[in-house]
Amino acid sequence: MSLLLVGANHKTAPVEFREKIAFAKDEIPELLSRLVASGPIREAMILSTCNRTEFLAEGEEIHSSLEVIRQILASRANVSTREIDPYLYVLTGLDAVRHVFSVASSMDSMVVGEPQILGQVKEAYKISVQCKTAGCTINRLMHHAFRVSKRVRTETDIGKGAVSVAYAAVEMARHVFDTLRNKTALLVGAGEMIETAGLHLKQKGIAKTYVTNRTFWRAKALAHRLGGEALPFESLGSSLAMADMVITCTGATEPIIKKEQVKAAIKARRNRPIFFIDIAVPRDVHPSVAELQNVFLYDLDDLQKVVDNNKAERMMELEKAGEIVAEEARKFSLWFSSLEAEPTIRQLLEWAEEIRLEELRRTLKRLRRLDEREVEAIDLMTRALIKKLFHRPIVKMKRDGGRDGSASFIALARELFGLDGRESGK
Amino acid sequence: MDLGIAGLVLWKIVIICYAVVSGAIFLYLTREKHSDPHWSRVVVTGGFLAQSVLVAWLWIGTGILPVASFSKALRFFSWALAALYIFVLYRYRVVQLGLVLLPLATIMWALGGPMREAKAFSPFLLSPWLTIHGILSFLGEATLVGAFGASVLYLVQERRIRKRMSPSFLARLPSLEVLDHITYRCMAWGFILLTAGIIAGAIWANEAWGSYWTWQAKETWALATWLFYAGLLHQRVSSGWGGRKGCLLLVVGFCVLLFTFIGAGFMGSGPHRFDRLQG
Numbered sequence: 001m002s003l004l005l006v007g008a009n010h011k012t013a014p015v016e017f018r019e020k021i022a023f024a025k026d027e028i029p030e031l032l033s034r035l036v037a038s039g040p041i042r043e044a045m046i047l048s049t050c051n052r053t054e055f056l057a058e059g060e061e062i063h064s065s066l067e068v069i070r071q072i073l074a075s076r077a078n079v080s081t082r083e084i085d086p087y088l089y090v091l092t093g094l095d096a097v098r099h100v101f102s103v104a105s106s107m108d109s110m111v112v113g114e115p116q117i118l119g120q121v122k123e124a125y126k127i128s129v130q131c132k133t134a135g136c137t138i139n140r141l142m143h144h145a146f147r148v149s150k151r152v153r154t155e156t157d158i159g160k161g162a163v164s165v166a167y168a169a170v171e172m173a174r175h176v177f178d179t180l181r182n183k184t185a186l187l188v189g190a191g192e193m194i195e196t197a198g199l200h201l202k203q204k205g206i207a208k209t210y211v212t213n214r215t216f217w218r219a220k221a222l223a224h225r226l227g228g229e230a231l232p233f234e235s236l237g238s239s240l241a242m243a244d245m246v247i248t249c250t251g252a253t254e255p256i257i258k259k260e261q262v263k264a265a266i267k268a269r270r271n272r273p274i275f276f277i278d279i280a281v282p283r284d285v286h287p288s289v290a291e292l293q294n295v296f297l298y299d300l301d302d303l304q305k306v307v308d309n310n311k312a313e314r315m316m317e318l319e320k321a322g323e324i325v326a327e328e329a330r331k332f333s334l335w336f337s338s339l340e341a342e343p344t345i346r347q348l349l350e351w352a353e354e355i356r357l358e359e360l361r362r363t364l365k366r367l368r369r370l371d372e373r374e375v376e377a378i379d380l381m382t383r384a385l386i387k388k389l390f391h392r393p394i395v396k397m398k399r400d401g402g403r404d405g406s407a408s409f410i411a412l413a414r415e416l417f418g419l420d421g422r423e424s425g426k
Numbered sequence: 427m428d429l430g431i432a433g434l435v436l437w438k439i440v441i442i443c444y445a446v447v448s449g450a451i452f453l454y455l456t457r458e459k460h461s462d463p464h465w466s467r468v469v470v471t472g473g474f475l476a477q478s479v480l481v482a483w484l485w486i487g488t489g490i491l492p493v494a495s496f497s498k499a500l501r502f503f504s505w506a507l508a509a510l511y512i513f514v515l516y517r518y519r520v521v522q523l524g525l526v527l528l529p530l531a532t533i534m535w536a537l538g539g540p541m542r543e544a545k546a547f548s549p550f551l552l553s554p555w556l557t558i559h560g561i562l563s564f565l566g567e568a569t570l571v572g573a574f575g576a577s578v579l580y581l582v583q584e585r586r587i588r589k590r591m592s593p594s595f596l597a598r599l600p601s602l603e604v605l606d607h608i609t610y611r612c613m614a615w616g617f618i619l620l621t622a623g624i625i626a627g628a629i630w631a632n633e634a635w636g637s638y639w640t641w642q643a644k645e646t647w648a649l650a651t652w653l654f655y656a657g658l659l660h661q662r663v664s665s666g667w668g669g670r671k672g673c674l675l676l677v678v679g680f681c682v683l684l685f686t687f688i689g690a691g692f693m694g695s696g697p698h699r700f701d702r703l704q705g
Contacts (some may be wrong), residue, residue: 077472175601175602176587176601177601178600270668298590
């Protein structure tokens, strides 16, 4: 029995290839049953996101399992199997386990530490369970992976700090405001960046959102989507006084918010602070605005620095996360290899039990005048004998997959005790 | 009545508790990895209880509020600062204010020295107005020191934001909004308490000497302090003088306050002179 993982991700394949082998959610069940029906594969799971497509399979024989998966991918991409090979990674055994753990822990993601991947992995596993292609190994592996992901998230800072400009903008507000629940935001512009920032603000519970834009209907549409209110662009100056937080991202070539306007707004607000975030290039807010008291101004460069810094810090956490994954993968493979030794151990003990019962029967026949307690004592003694005799061989077989260097203790035990000629359970 | 060795041990326990918690807060603020020092809340509360026991013992032992010598005043001020911190801690959960208040409380308590045997005082100190005057003035001044502490944190946080310092540097400072709120609250309550304290003092002076106001050094400086904070509070309420400017002025206010508390205690004559009151 062995574990096989075949896949392509953003590191190994360009998007043109990834999109060819991406599978929609409703395609996967059919694919899974095809895999399992193919023969060598006993258990299967497919993870398909925009950055990766991965096949996880457990089967008798790696090469034929790999062949089945390569065929499926090649026919999907409409090329020969030889052509898809450069984009694929093929992992087996411990490497496959480690990879599954890393993916679930978001260490292999494009943006390291992003939280969506775990949900996607869980979804893929759910489909596999529903299609009954997840057996003992995949069940155990995936549940272990979810635990590892949780451990990585709590024990490292892999998911800490904003890694998008829009989110960093909202995060920065934390230093100025205690809560956004009683704050008003003014969004200047109606582009994608503004919308993302607006959604983040909404998520953080901002009390009121105003949107203003040179093209009024676009402001209105965005305000509608964000559950806010649109304001005419002409009254931008007076709108400023209402806002605790102003986020701007317009295509204007000259600054549209000037020092005098902000000075008047601050005065009207009786010095309550305004936090400006200017993510436009060229800038929308004149830099001199930052000189005013109780006004804080961050531009795109400032936020980009924060984002880069956070990304770098997440990368530093990768090493720590890698150690956790390696440790957990070892734990898993220990269980996995003991699984390999399991049938042999069972056969061995069955064989010993047969001998014990036979000898016990013969002995008791000769010693007729024994009372019940004495019979029980002899029975217990023989059991203990077997248990003690086989303890060390069994431990040895369970550990390291029963391997010491190139020698396989499992194979050795089968040879020594002549187990291969026997059928289990007879 | 003598607390003897127990008094000395309690006195030391207070110093150790406050010093340890000050350190823990410093680490919490500067090291990103340090978790919220939950245990520090227990330690600082324990220290405060020990301090309260000692202050209460000295008070009950003499029947007079223990503020009438420089060392007693220092100790009582330390107690008032700790009381304020405990209040802020449980009311607003702003652990960080301890960074300013607790070291001050520790130093004042240590300088005040261990409690010695309580001695009797001249009878004119027995008036209940002295007690009211003392408690209100000290709590008022401690609360104004709290406003100073929050201002200092505000100025640091403001600078952090303006200079775009690394987000991980002092990441645990409270937001400007919270600091500004605490500054204002402390300033307003400190001012109210101080005002009431001065009035109580005037009533006491009238009882003792038949005159409400005698322009002693302490009185004069207290009036100056009062006027300073009155002006600050007025500006804050009428034209929103918060933010950096307000905080800088509160730092100035703290200096005036400190001089009134210590400097004026050794100037001129009258019952506020620490060195004349001893024994």
